[in-house]
Every structure is written in structure tokens, then in C-alpha cells.
Amino acid sequence: MAAQAGVALKTVSRVVNGEPGVGPGTLARVEQAIIELGYRRNESARQLRSGRAGTLAMVVRDIADPFFAAIGRAVEMTAHRDGQVVMIGSTHEDPKREREVALAFCARRPDALILAPIADSQDYLHPEVEAGLPVVAIDRPAHGILADTVLSDNVGGIRAAVAHLVSHGHRRIGYLGDDxxxxxxxxxxxxxxxxxAEHGIAGDEALVRLAAPTPEGIAHSLGDLLGLGPVPGGLAGAGPVTALITANNRITAEVLRQLPNLPRRTALIGFDDLELADLLVPGLTVIAQDAEGIGRAAMELLDTRLTDPRLPAREVRIPTTLIIRGSAE
Amino acid sequence: MAAQAGVALKTVSRVVNGEPGVGPGTLARVEQAIIELGYRRNESARQLRSGRAGTLAMVVRDIADPFFAAIGRAVEMTAHRDGQVVMIGSTHEDPKREREVALAFCARRPDALILAPIADSQDYLHPEVEAGLPVVAIDRPAHGILADTVLSDNVGGIRAAVAHLVSHGHRRIGYLGDDxxxxxxxxxxxxxxxxxAEHGIAGDEALVRLAAPTPEGIAHSLGDLLGLGPVPGGLAGAGPVTALITANNRITAEVLRQLPNLPRRTALIGFDDLELADLLVPGLTVIAQDAEGIGRAAMELLDTRLTDPRLPAREVRIPTTLIIRGSAE
Known part of the structure; x- marks a missing residue:
């Protein structure tokens, strides 16, 4: 590329790394050589492997959600070891914003993109992927583009929680999930x-509440499920639940906040761990996701894809762990 | 600029926003015009005010620290309202890494930089600031560059905590702080x-421990201060403390984790709030920092500086709040 642009190698390096000291004419020649030689693709792979300062883009749903903050930290740690810098942004569950943030980050020419999708389709990234940008979807799969995927073993986590509750005699197990x-x-x-079903328990959809978590919605659902609702006796006929599964950390935190005013005998297992959850009385039993494992797996998938961009899309499931602390025992 | 480069306005917009569809020759002419006209400075101000998609860079110490995650979220919320995207990165308390991350972000041409400094000097940013990049330091001041600053009212927070403990009869108040x-x-x-001193209490430096928080270091300090150390009776002569102030959320979390095995009668006030702190028994009394207020203040300082880059450096102090929940009462 230096030859193509008729400049010194050092000058190319300056342009690529955004360093000062390059004249406008030279910059123009190097930029043109970059475009003509399709520089970006190979350089990205080289940078990642060689440990030269490259940049990873990471777009999550909410950086203030401890789950995504922990993944971000794991990615930063691995990236730093490889001499890379990570830029992180949030979509706040807004598909339009996912597109804005992801494209704004792509315009900064990252070596790769780690994305926690919220939009129905990520086809807006198609031109980037075609141009050689490796994408890893985390937490949820991406659609409409070639992307590797790292997911938690959601099925295994829930199975372990239900088995644990059944082994403690529960058969009426309520479920508070997201939309x-x-x-x-x-x-x-x-x-x-x-x-x-595996445990021979007939499902009762009256015990299942699926909605974006709001304090009011959760209060209402808890009232129903625990027999404290506007209808005396709560759920018609069958009576209140004896156990609850809360399917993400935002729902769990809200339920914990509301539970002091509700029957405390109800067993509770939350999906996702929370800081200080071990210090509650009783300690909170959780299905913990392995944020570090997710971050590391994403980095490994990127690494192999940069080495061989023609790999088919791969999906990795990271095991969850049931951490028993007292709230469901 | 379009005139200077001899291209359509739309083409300039494409180049600036990193969109595809611009030929190499055209790109070169626009890039040259950008450099010759010192485009960046004014465009940044215009973008921020007009609400067109710009990008803010934010470099914090640890994105997984709930304090910084909350500031990040507040900045993202305000930026989004202004049509801006935020890229966040962490330094993990490493001065070398601060420089790497901040410069890598600056190379992506953000409209402004929000930085939680860790290095002794930020003079490595001097060329960026000279070129018109507005910088706001948060949590700690920056040195060696012109930067506005947003700090918590640390003095007011600690004063309120000490006054609260004294009003509850405490005079031997231990202090666990960072390096x-x-x-x-x-x-x-x-x-x-x-x-x-304000309360007429003679300071006893034996009650003060200042070190980067490690589980071992905190165990050792707690042992000494609470009279459980290797020397029977703990602190020579004067006896154990009756109250503790932990000076940041990492120290507080570690003390809480170790306290179940230590006298629980000791009053405790932590600097920084923690999720679920209200659900502990007793609830944790804290000096809460206003992460949202810090984020918003940083954005306001940037906004006025973009309007008038010649403003002198300004410092804003954001009040803290003593939240009384039971651990110190």
C-alpha cells in the first residue's frame, strides 16, 4: 500500500492509526490506496493477531445492566491482552437506536462488532459484513446477516431451576418473564x-406472566400469583403459587423490592446473578449466566473468523450455573 | 466545503458520516477540503446543537463499576435526545491504558471527550484539545490540558456521614479508603x-486505612479496627471502633461480604449506593453520588464549550445525598 500511494510505510501507519503529522495531499493518496487495495479486511485480521492497537465495537442493550456491564468488562480484558481497545454503546431496547449506534460505530472502522441484537433484523449491517466486518451476536441471535452467535444455555438454566423447586416439593411454580x-x-x-411437563406437572398458563418489566405490572402479577390481587383469593380455584421464577435480573430486582410487603414464604429463583444477592436474608438463589465466558467466547469466534472469513456461521452455548443461597430452599 | 472540494453537499455529508457510495477521488478531495478548512471544530458544535448524529467518546475507569455504568447511562440518555451516539471504554485504573483508549477514541473523531482520569497528567490530549476537542473530566480533575470538570461534593458527603454517626453517639469512627x-x-x-475536628474529636490515624481494596487487605484492616486482629484486643489501648466509613462502593461491597463473620453492631456508612443495598438487613446507609446529575452536568458543560470554545475551565460540584437505611442508626 505504501508503494501504491508512493509514501513511506511509517506514513501509512500514521494515517491508519489517525496520528497527526500527515499532509493533506499525502493523506489523500494513502486513503485512495486504502480503498483501491481493499486494505481494511486483511489489516483487521493482521492487527488482531499481531496485537497492534485495533478497535472492537460492542453494542449492548444497556451498559448499566450488570449482565452487559460484566460481558463488556470481559471483552475489554481479553481485548486489552491482544492490544485492542473496545468502544461500547447501548441501544436501550430500541431497534432504531441499535441501527444508529451500530452504524455510527461501523463508520469508525472497528476490526469487529459484538452486538446484543434487539431489532428483528440486522440486515442494515449487510454492507459492513460484505466488506469483511466480522460480527458476533451475543445473548440473542442476529438475523439477515452472517454472524456467529454466543448464547447462554437458557434451557439448561430453567430446567435446573424447575428441577430444584420440584425436588423441594413445589408444583405450583409461577413464572414472571419478559415480553x-x-x-x-x-x-x-x-x-x-x-x-x-418433564416432571409430570400440568402447565397452568394463569401462573405465567410475560411483559416488559414495569413496577406496576410486576405488582399486579405478584398480587395475582400470590393470592393478594383485587379478586379475593387471587387465581380462581387453584390458589396461590408456592414458588416463583423471575426470568431476568430487572424483574428479579423489582420483585425483591416489592416482596417485603408480600408473603416471604414463596420460594424464589432469579435468572441472572445480582451484586449483594448473597448478602440478602435469605440469600437469593439464582441461575447465573457466565458473562465472562460469553465475552471470551465472542472474542474466540472473532479470532477464528478473522483467520478464515469463509467459515459458516457458528453458535456457541455457554452453560449457566444454579447458585443455591436460600431463597428457594 | 462542498465548493472547496467541488462536490455536492450530499457528498460531503456522506464522507463525514462514513457512508458508502463515495468514489476514491471524491473522498480524497473532500478529506483535503476538511483539513484545509479546519472543518471539524465548527461541525462538532453544529452537530451537537442541530441534533445531527454525532459521536461522543467517554472513557471511564471500569464500565462494570455501577457508579460509572450509571454515569454512562445518563450520558447516553442525554446524548440520544440530542441525536448523538456515545462510545464508552474503560481504563481499569491503568494510566497507560487511559492514554491508549483515549487516543484510540480521539482517532475516531468524536465531537467531545468525557474522561474519568487516572493518569497523573492528560497532556497526551494536548494536540486534540488544541484542535478543538472539548474535554470534560468527571470524578477526578484532569491535568495538563484545558478541561471542564464535574466532581461529586466529596467533602459534603463525608461531613454528613460523620455528623450522622456523631449524632448517634459514635466517637471512634474507623475509615477504610482507597490509595x-x-x-x-x-x-x-x-x-x-x-x-x-469540627465535632471536637481528636483524630486517631490508627483508625484510618488507605489502600487499593483487596479482600486480604480489607480483612486485615477490619480485624485491626474491630478488635479481632492478630494482636488480642486489636488497636493498642483505645479499643475497637464503633462505626466505620467505607469510602467507595468496591470497599463497601467487600466489607459487607466479610462482616457476617465480624461484629455486626458496628455502624456502617458507605460512599456510593449499591443495587439491593436497600434490601439488606439492616439496610445499608450510604452517601449516594448523583450519577445522573454528573452525566447531565458533563453534557451541559460540553454544550456551552462547543458554543464558546474560549471559555475558561469550569468546575461543577454535584451534591451527594445521605440515604439513611439502618446500618448506621
Whole structure:
């Protein structure tokens, strides 16, 4: 490329790394050589392998969600070891914003993109992927583009939680999940129904509440499920639940906040761990996702894809762990 | 600029926003015009005000620290309202990494930089600031460059905590703080000593421990301060403390984790709030920082600086709040 542009290698390096000290005419020649030689693709692979300062883009749903913050940290740690910098942004569950943030980041020419999708389709990334940008979807699959995927073993996590509750005598197990539009919410509630069936428990859809978590919605659902609702006795006929599964950390935190005013005997297992969850009385039993494992797996998938961009799309499932602390025992 | 480059306005817009569809020759002419006209400075201001998609860079110490995650979220919310995208990265308390991440981000031409400094000097940003990049330092001041600053009212927070403990009869108040190399750690411990003096309490440096928080170090300090150390009776002569102030959320979380095995009668106030802190028994009394207020103030300082780059450096202090929940009462 230096030859093509008729400049020194050092000058190319300056342009690529955005360093000062390059005259406008020279910059123009190097930029042109970059475009003509399709520089970006190979350089990205080289940078990632060689440990030269490259940049990874990471777009999550909410950086203030401890789950995504922990994945971000794991990615940063691995990237730093490889001499890379990570730029992280949030979509806040807004498909339009996912597109804006992801494209704004892509315009900064990252070596790769790690994305927690919220939009129905990521086809807006098609030109980037065609130009050689490796994409890894985390937490939920991407659609409309070639992307590797790292997901938690949602089914295994829910199965372990249901088995644990059944082994403690529970058969009326309530379920508070997120909106079914959300991939993980869907996967988890399907796993809940299947796990009940495995234990010979007839599913009762009256015990299942699926909605974006709001304090009011959760208060209402808890009232119903625990027999404290506007209808005396709560659920018609069958009576209140004896156990609850809360299907993500936002729902769990809200339920914990509301539970002091509700029957504390109800067993509770939350999906996702929370800081200080071990210090509650009783300690909170959780299905912990391996944020570090997810971050590391994403980096490994990127690494192999940069080495061989023609690999078919791969999917990795990261195991969850049931951490028993007292709230469901 | 379009005239200078001899291209359509739309083409300039494409180049600036990193969109495809611009030929290499055209790209070169626009890039040259950008450099010759010093485009970046004014365009940044215009973008921020007009709400066109611009990008803010934000470099914090640890994205997985709930304090910084909350500031990040607040900045993202305000930026989104202004049609901007935020790229966030972490330094993990490493001065070398601060420089790497900040410069890598600056190479992506953000409209502004929000930085939580860790290095002794930010003079490596001097060329960027000279070129018109507005910088706001948060949590700690920057040095060696012109930057606006948003800090928490550390002194007010510690004063309120000490006054609260004294009003509950405590006079032997231990203090676990971070390494004195850290600006906020220094400001807070100085405030602690001054607040004791205000209440006529002679300071006892044996009650003060300042070190980067490690589980071992905190176990050792707690053992000493609470009279459980290797020396029977703990602190020579004066006896154990009756109250503790933990000067950041990492220290507080570690103390809470170790306290079940230690006398629970000791009053505890932590600097920084923690998720679920209200659900502990007793609830954790904290000096809460206003992460949202810090984020918003940073955005306001950037906004006015973009309007008038010649403003002198300004410093804003954001009040803290003592949230009383039971652990110190």
C-alpha cells in the first residue's frame, strides 16, 4: 500500500492509526490506496493477531445492566491482552437506536462488532459484513446477516431451576418473564413449560406472566400469583403459587423490592446473578449466566473468523450455573 | 466545503458520516477540503446543537463499576435526545491504558471527550484539545490540558456521614479508603479528618486505612479496627471502633461480604449506593453520588464549550445525598 500511494510505510501507519503529522495531499493518496487495495479486511485480521492497537465495537442493550456491564468488562480484558481497545454503546431496547449506534460505530472502522441484537433484523449491517466486518451476536441471535452467535444455555438454566423447586416439593411454580418478543424471554418460558411437563406437572398458563418489566405490572402479577390481587383469593380455584421464577435480573430486582410487603414464604429463583444477592436474608438463589465466558467466547469466534472469513456461521452455548443461597430452599 | 472540494453537499455529508457510495477521488478531495478548512471544530458544535448524529467518546475507569455504568447511562440518555451516539471504554485504573483508549477514541473523531482520569497528567490530549476537542473530566480533575470538570461534593458527603454517626453517639469512627494516590480518596479522607475536628474529636490515624481494596487487605484492616486482629484486643489501648466509613462502593461491597463473620453492631456508612443495598438487613446507609446529575452536568458543560470554545475551565460540584437505611442508626 505504501508503494501504491508512493509514501513511506511509517506514513501509512500514521494515517491508519489517525496520528497527526500527515499532509493533506499525502493523506489523500494513502486513503485512495486504502480503498483501491481493499486494505481494511486483511489489516483487521493482521492487527488482531499481531496485537497492534485495533478497535472492537460492542453494542449492548444497556451498559448499566450488570449482565452487559460484566460481558463488556470481559471483552475489554481479553481485548486489552491482544492490544485492542473496545468502544461500547447501548441501544436501550430500541431497534432504531441499535441501527444508529451500530452504524455510527461501523463508520469508525472497528476490526469487529459484538452486538446484543434487539431489532428483528440486522440486515442494515449487510454492507459492513460484505466488506469483511466480522460480527458476533451475543445473548440473542442476529438475523439477515452472517454472524456467529454466543448464547447462554437458557434451557439448561430453567430446567435446573424447575428441577430444584420440584425436588423441594413445589408444583405450583409461577413464572414472571419478559415480553415474548424478546428471544431469550421466549426461549426461557418454553423451557419452563417443557421442564414442568418433564416432571409430570400440568402447565397452568394463569401462573405465567410475560411483559416488559414495569413496577406496576410486576405488582399486579405478584398480587395475582400470590393470592393478594383485587379478586379475593387471587387465581380462581387453584390458589396461590408456592414458588416463583423471575426470568431476568430487572424483574428479579423489582420483585425483591416489592416482596417485603408480600408473603416471604414463596420460594424464589432469579435468572441472572445480582451484586449483594448473597448478602440478602435469605440469600437469593439464582441461575447465573457466565458473562465472562460469553465475552471470551465472542472474542474466540472473532479470532477464528478473522483467520478464515469463509467459515459458516457458528453458535456457541455457554452453560449457566444454579447458585443455591436460600431463597428457594 | 462542498465548493472547496467541488462536490455536492450530499457528498460531503456522506464522507463525514462514513457512508458508502463515495468514489476514491471524491473522498480524497473532500478529506483535503476538511483539513484545509479546519472543518471539524465548527461541525462538532453544529452537530451537537442541530441534533445531527454525532459521536461522543467517554472513557471511564471500569464500565462494570455501577457508579460509572450509571454515569454512562445518563450520558447516553442525554446524548440520544440530542441525536448523538456515545462510545464508552474503560481504563481499569491503568494510566497507560487511559492514554491508549483515549487516543484510540480521539482517532475516531468524536465531537467531545468525557474522561474519568487516572493518569497523573492528560497532556497526551494536548494536540486534540488544541484542535478543538472539548474535554470534560468527571470524578477526578484532569491535568495538563484545558478541561471542564464535574466532581461529586466529596467533602459534603463525608461531613454528613460523620455528623450522622456523631449524632448517634459514635466517637471512634474507623475509615477504610482507597490509595491516597487517588484524588477522590485523598479528598474524602481529608474531609473525614476535618469533620472529626469540627465535632471536637481528636483524630486517631490508627483508625484510618488507605489502600487499593483487596479482600486480604480489607480483612486485615477490619480485624485491626474491630478488635479481632492478630494482636488480642486489636488497636493498642483505645479499643475497637464503633462505626466505620467505607469510602467507595468496591470497599463497601467487600466489607459487607466479610462482616457476617465480624461484629455486626458496628455502624456502617458507605460512599456510593449499591443495587439491593436497600434490601439488606439492616439496610445499608450510604452517601449516594448523583450519577445522573454528573452525566447531565458533563453534557451541559460540553454544550456551552462547543458554543464558546474560549471559555475558561469550569468546575461543577454535584451534591451527594445521605440515604439513611439502618446500618448506621
Amino acid at each position: 415474548q418478543m424478546v428471544y431469550t424471554a421466549r426461549e426461557r418460558v418454553v423451557a419452563y413449560r417443557a421442564a414442568l | 491516597q494516590m487517588v484524588y477522590t480518596a485523598r479528598e474524602r479522607v481529608v474531609a473525614y479528618r476535618a469533620a472529626l
